[in-house]
Amino acid sequence: MTEEEWSILYKLGFRMEEGKVKHLKLGVVKEIEDFSGFDSLSELEAFAKECLRTRCLVNKQTKRDKRQRG
Secondary structure, eight states, X not given: OOHHHHHHHHHTTOEEETTEEEETTTTEEEEGGGGOOOSSHHHHHHHHHHHHXXXXXXXXXXXXXXXXXX
């Protein structure tokens, strides 16, 4: 990955750890290859943001389910 690509991911809170791309706060763990091969930086950024949105929705639903069962 290029410096520009890493800059975008870093700005969104992703870090490289143990050969994987991780967002520690939200618990997103992906292979580096998942973030490779985009035609533009804006496509990479859109993909990364969608990963974060999806994780947020999953976390909200999980919390909601736990409260309903509680």
